[in-house]
Amino acid sequence: MKVSVVSRSGRELIKGGLELSDSATVADLQEEIHRRTKKFHPSRQRLTLPLQPGSKEKPIILNYKKSLKDYTEGNTSNFTVVFKDLGTQVSYRTLFFWEYLGPLILYPIFYFFPVYRYFGYQGERIIHPVQTYALYYWCFHYFKRIMETFFVHRFSHATSPLSNVFRNCAYYWSFGSYIAYYVNHPLYTPPVSDLQMKIGFAFGLLCQVANFYCHILLRNLRSPAGNGGYQIPRGFLFNIVTCANYTTEIYQWLGFNIATQTVAGYVFLVVATFIMTNWALAKHRRLKKLFDGKEGRPRYPRRWVILPPFL
Amino acid sequence: MAGGLPSALRRLYLSIYNWTVFFGWLQVLVLAVKTLHESGHEHVYSAVERPLQLAQTAAILETQKHIMVSSLVISWSITEIIRYSFFGMKETLGFTPSWLLWLRYSTFLLLYPTGIASEVGLIYIALPYIKRSEKYCVRMPNKWNYSFDYFYAAILALGIYVPGGPHMYSYMLGQRKKALAKSKRE
Numbered sequence: 001m002k003v004s005v006v007s008r009s010g011r012e013l014i015k016g017g018l019e020l021s022d023s024a025t026v027a028d029l030q031e032e033i034h035r036r037t038k039k040f041h042p043s044r045q046r047l048t049l050p051l052q053p054g055s056k057e058k059p060i061i062l063n064y065k066k067s068l069k070d071y072t073e074g075n076t077s078n079f080t081v082v083f084k085d086l087g088t089q090v091s092y093r094t095l096f097f098w099e100y101l102g103p104l105i106l107y108p109i110f111y112f113f114p115v116y117r118y119f120g121y122q123g124e125r126i127i128h129p130v131q132t133y134a135l136y137y138w139c140f141h142y143f144k145r146i147m148e149t150f151f152v153h154r155f156s157h158a159t160s161p162l163s164n165v166f167r168n169c170a171y172y173w174s175f176g177s178y179i180a181y182y183v184n185h186p187l188y189t190p191p192v193s194d195l196q197m198k199i200g201f202a203f204g205l206l207c208q209v210a211n212f213y214c215h216i217l218l219r220n221l222r223s224p225a226g227n228g229g230y231q232i233p234r235g236f237l238f239n240i241v242t243c244a245n246y247t248t249e250i251y252q253w254l255g256f257n258i259a260t261q262t263v264a265g266y267v268f269l270v271v272a273t274f275i276m277t278n279w280a281l282a283k284h285r286r287l288k289k290l291f292d293g294k295e296g297r298p299r300y301p302r303r304w305v306i307l308p309p310f311l
Numbered sequence: 312m313a314g315g316l317p318s319a320l321r322r323l324y325l326s327i328y329n330w331t332v333f334f335g336w337l338q339v340l341v342l343a344v345k346t347l348h349e350s351g352h353e354h355v356y357s358a359v360e361r362p363l364q365l366a367q368t369a370a371i372l373e374t375q376k377h378i379m380v381s382s383l384v385i386s387w388s389i390t391e392i393i394r395y396s397f398f399g400m401k402e403t404l405g406f407t408p409s410w411l412l413w414l415r416y417s418t419f420l421l422l423y424p425t426g427i428a429s430e431v432g433l434i435y436i437a438l439p440y441i442k443r444s445e446k447y448c449v450r451m452p453n454k455w456n457y458s459f460d461y462f463y464a465a466i467l468a469l470g471i472y473v474p475g476g477p478h479m480y481s482y483m484l485g486q487r488k489k490a491l492a493k494s495k496r497e
């Protein structure tokens with residue numbers, strides 16, 4: 001069949017279109033576009049069905065696994081797809097690795113090296129036990145995240161735009177340094193009671209374990225062949241909360257902050273909660289929309305979104 | 312009226328709010344120009360201090376006597392007068408006259424640069440005073456392990472202006488294009 005590839009402004013991307021077999025898949029089409037244009041690797045191509053001009057609907061994105069036939073509606077003579085360049089892409093694993101590496105490396109620098117001399121603090125530094133435990137806790141957390149990135153998570157998309165590397169690294173590395181500066185400061189004041197520190201770290205660790213288990217459960221919702229897709233999460237805390245993984249992550253940071261007691265840590269907690277809440281709302285809505293109970297699909301059960309009893 | 316009582320109350324509140332702020336800034340502008348004319352730029356800050364505090368928080372430092380205070384206040388107040396009357400008209404009358412739309416999307420071409428330059432300039436000349444006075448600074452040790460250094464925060468703010476200014480300006484240019492094209496079509 002002949003496939004025309006046009007840009008969103010209507011301009012023909014590939015002069016004369018492409019010739020593909022009737023049984024070709026979307027992936028084949030992407031490969032062919034890549035072959036002809038050289039520049040556009042399949043992961044940067046967003047191919048959609050043409051929309052009526054002025055239509056307010058969201059365009060239908062072609063799934064790379066499907067056959068072209070699934071989208072042509074029987075018309076095999078001429079098929080038009082709309083192309084959008086998503087820009088340079090990096091794999092999600094690359095993105096996560098770099099954003100998590102920053103905190104893992106930067107925090108210990110504040111602990112081990114005489115950094116504060118350059119901020120004008122001369123002399124001996126007394127290290128409190130809580131600061132040492134905080135170091136272990138923090139490094140364990142980001143080490144865990146990196147391990148999960150490579151061995152646990154199954155991503156909904158293979159790639160993310162390159163610009164996200166800079167944006168996400170700025171976020172994690174800045175906050176990591178900001179918190180590390182205060183917790184390891186020579187004038188750091190530990191919380192008044194030892195018990196507070198113990199409760200904080202113990203609770204935090206418990207939540208990290210729970211968070212890991214949530215990640216395992218989420219992983220098992222997707223097949224290793226891996227092209228994402230969404231299922232109703234079940235088991236453990238997911239029976240009550242859609243995004244139990246975010247819930248446990250938020251509480252884990254709360255544990256850290258109870259133990260270390262810094263404004264910087266709490267600011268990070270608030271911002272992270274805000275970000276994760278936005279993600280959770282989107283995911284919850286997506287799942288409710290997908291699992292509407294019609295046409296044999298299960299109906300998404302009533303659940304908290306992210307933070308019972310608030311949301 | 313569609314939407315009933317809640318929507319009418321909302322409109323009433325927004326009308327009053329926008330017109331009140333409009334008059335606040337109008338007062339600031341009139342006072343600033345009057346003082347500039349009668350007494351010179353050194354006196355502008357103390358003349359507008361009260362109404363300015365009502366309309367906007369301002370950094371109260373030795374920069375008070377500088378000419379950039381006048382350029383700042385005048386840039387801000389003209390912009391805000393146009394902006395709030397624009398919203399006020401929308402809420403009260405349901406539409407905005409085309410000349411006001413034009414003003415809203417054209418005066419920024421001059422006033423953003425003058426306003427931003429004044430802001431940056433004033434922060435810059437205030438830096439030595441900020442460092443000396445230690446005003447608003449919080450030092451360690453304290454229970455919540457926090458510190459704030461106004462001097463470094465000011466430097467960070469100056470840094471943000473570097474990408475921030477051009478970004479805001481080009482955003483307004485885009486908005487101008489959209490808004491004026493839209494009104495032309497109507």
